[in-house]
Amino acid sequence: MDVKNVFLNGELEEEVYMKLHPGHPQSSDPELVCKLHKSIYRLKKSPCAWYLKLSSVIEEVGLKRSNADSSLFVRICPSGTLVVLIYVDDLIVTGDNASEIVLLKNTLKQKFAIKDLGTLKYFLGIEMATSKKGMFLNQRKYILDLLQEADMLDCKPAFIPLDCKHKMTMDGETLTDISYYQRLVRRLIYLTITRPNIAFAVSLVSQFMHSPTMDHLQVVKRILRYLKGSVGHGILMQNNAHTQILGYTDADWAGNPLDRKSTTGFCIFVGGNLVSWKSKKQSVIARSSAEAEYMAMATTACELIWLKGLLSELGFPSSQPMTLMCDNQAAMHIASNPIFHARTKHIEVDCHYIRERVQSNIIQTRYTSSSCQFVDLFTKPLATAVFQGLLSKLGSINLLDPNLRGSVEIDQSHKYEL
Template identity: 65%
Template sequence: MTDELHALEQNKTWSLVQQPPGKRVVGSRWIYKIKFKYDGSIERHKARLVARGFTQTFRVNYKETFAHMAKMNLVRVLLSVVVNYGWPLYQMDVKNSFLHEVLQEEVYLQPPPGSNGLKDNMMCKLHKAIYGLKQSSRARYAKLNSVLEKARFVRSNVDSSLFVKTGTNGKLVVLIYMDYLIITGDNAVEIEALKRSLHQKFSIKYLGRLKYFLGIEMATSSNGLFLHQCKYVLDLLQEVNMLDCKHAITHVDCKLRLNIEGEAMYDVSYYQRLVGKLIYLTITCPDITYAVSLVSQFMHSPIVDHLHIVKRILRYLKGSIGQGIIMRNNKSATISGYTDEDWAGNALDRKSTTGYCTFVGGNLVTWKSKKQQVIARFSAEAEYRAMAATTCELI
């Protein structure tokens, strides 16, 4: 807490003033968390001051919001390109990244516990954004965008979190995901120059080569890059007390018949949390995508039978913990895709399910299994809808 308050004061985040009449004050609180290394060991304990942004009112306390979250499909595409071209991958963490952009709105914050404002009944008039405010993400992105554009980076039209710089000295790529920056390119000198430039603008922690990224472990070898979520699976199995369960060979029973009538679940949030974690697990486990798409259709009103399907998926994961995706250097940049559908395969509403997977440079980068929105009256219609979805993904 002392380090966090020191950083806030050093950055001149606020000034203590008397509360103006008629102005709403946003509450504040402390959040404590533990940051882990890629091997599961504790890196450090951290305290962060967060504003209670849920009390803000649209068009009164803020006007626009924005969250720059790189799509995981784009991350896998970038990794495939990097492996095929032999580029290095570096990761950087922007410390207190919300504290670098000046707020456009007038916001007053309740002084946090431990500050001097509590003694004199003063309020904090915010000059810069902090975590929790509705407009913080937009302010942070605006600052990062301006810095990268001054360095002659061009923002991608496909994803606003991707910046590319092409010049006579080579190509540099920067991908933004929350507080993290992934930097790669074909010129080591330009990469080092970019690191020094970012250090002058922000307080940045250099994390070295990319090994652990948002719960995804990346192992580099002579065969390529291997992506997996072993620790994530083990933590999930431990949470549901299934570490010692008997593993299943398949993730779905081939004779499964979906049903919407049965004993309702007492704790719906428990089912929703499990399915949500399984959805995140499909980032590196395309083999469970179809099964997860089935159980995610009953998020609002699950029954006990649906929970049994979820546990069948967990038992399958118990026997496939070490599986993942491998990115090989195929010395190719070819884009290809495959698609299929099952006509009227859903026994409940007779809708078809679209399935596709796409490859960049010979490596699997995107996949999806999703029920179509309308009922196809013949198989050719379902095929065309599946091909249209795959074509959009390829483009």
Template identity: 70%
Template structure:
């Protein structure tokens, strides 16, 4: 590390400093802090989750305690208040911590508790984003992306690349609760290195859409079920620039939406069935991860997980144990889904295209089907319900 200014030897280019203690701001600090905190938790009986290294679980004599870590911010929950209180006292004796009470705000995510369940949104984060981009008084849009828009590379280059990257980076973080912008954010994030004016116009369209849906968030209803299911879809050759397909999926636990993704596939698919099959492989990995996470939380399940797909050809490839001419060119890692289907860990079901909830993550939809799918996924706007 460099010596601080005004130090008597700060002008010596050959001076080398040995670090005895990691200081705030260095790249080693988060790793050192995590090592110290995890060692304290493990000393008091916590087990690190194999599915998520930031999740720690302890099964006590009178209850379960769960700790979720994000750098130096912690969420503590459990089914016994005394166990939670004892953990807080233990941490206070070891570290300088501050108890902020019941969870209401965490890393830009607001949480409201009601008789229906938990409602998650990022209202304040959106307001700050609109103020920073000078669009707080702009006219709002009904959808985040025009359903008839065609991407082009012939637009003029945008002059301020840093501004574009900063806005898109904030929008990526916003997709934690705003599944409605996942697809369009995945599009604009593909041009971070060389954005054009047309790409910046799409970013502004997203912000104007957020202006009209500031309070929209995700409702988690109370449910005793831990059944895992997922919807998977792909838009074959949907990208007009390189003809790569887009993978989209969403997963549910107990009827509540928990994860979703919209991502361009890394290779060009030779058929619609191949594109859908690759999307099924990605969804299968997500379902297996969710199952292992629930196991670490103390909710084991031997029931097959459900996967809904609207392409029967891809489903046949997944259930057919014989490799044939149509599947020779598909990478081995894509056949991961076939192993899960054959071992009865995942069961595939056909769903009609108009019932495909993952459709919103693969293409831009008109207003009516867009809002319909949003409602089915549990995305709510309290202003619409008032």
């Protein structure tokens, strides 16, 4: 397979060629190739060609591609709002006008062979259950499949994903089959979509993908043991009659004992619901706790700006400033002080970025005490009581908790009904 760039009508185009099949009468001539008039399945060009075809059909009915997410299409008109989210050939269609949704489905049926699966209950390993209380998202079946793959369905559950006294090192026996470790960690990374309680632990074990040891594998199995005891955990989304954006940010300064890099953590609430969170090691070494916190603030500010743009495209624009909660007063003073000091010039880019947003009243910083800092869950291992307390404040609930007995029914297909 080969791709050749040619100029056609003054514009650069790509033409895809394929070598002749060995059974072709002229296959012995290496200069002869087949020019493809359309992309073939499994070619590198086929995903792009499929996206262009599908997006063109969706745009024909008046939906516009989102600037925040190229897989999101929105149409806002007097008749109602219509939203389409695509992942390859799987689509989620929603809106506040049922007739508009039916019209879109009929249009897609004329162009493609589609199957309507009805009300959204399962999408890419994520289970959804809706009721008057809201929408509950979790990955129970995904966890059970993962435990079965790791042969840990009968393991003893753990109360927290990490021992707060455990320190990750490079010492120990190197694994002979690293693919097993890598496969488990990759599946755990996808699980963090609905499980903020394992975000820090998974971020930690993913740093040793290339040379894991037996000790690292034991930490992964500890995470799986925690999942065994919290299979029913998920995120509950409720209608709180507002779309205010509130972010919490924190950093664990020099918390990594191997390279002394800091860990950035943040969580963002929209309308009182947890919608975004992150735990990631910073790329450079911070020389002070204020610098580490400020870099975390810059990362969180980028996510806040992105969410604000996304909500605006969905029909919820807001002129109110977004609130960014931080427990480091030194970093907050740097954000509001228009004068650069010699001690902060090495983080000048982040300083400019945050200060510009604060001065333009897009983001307002507010101090929160360390005892009320939710993001500790994403930056460091915690004791059981502290871990469970912060988890409940984030809105992550366990539908299998005995305290909720009577309000939940579980059918044999692992679907939830609130």
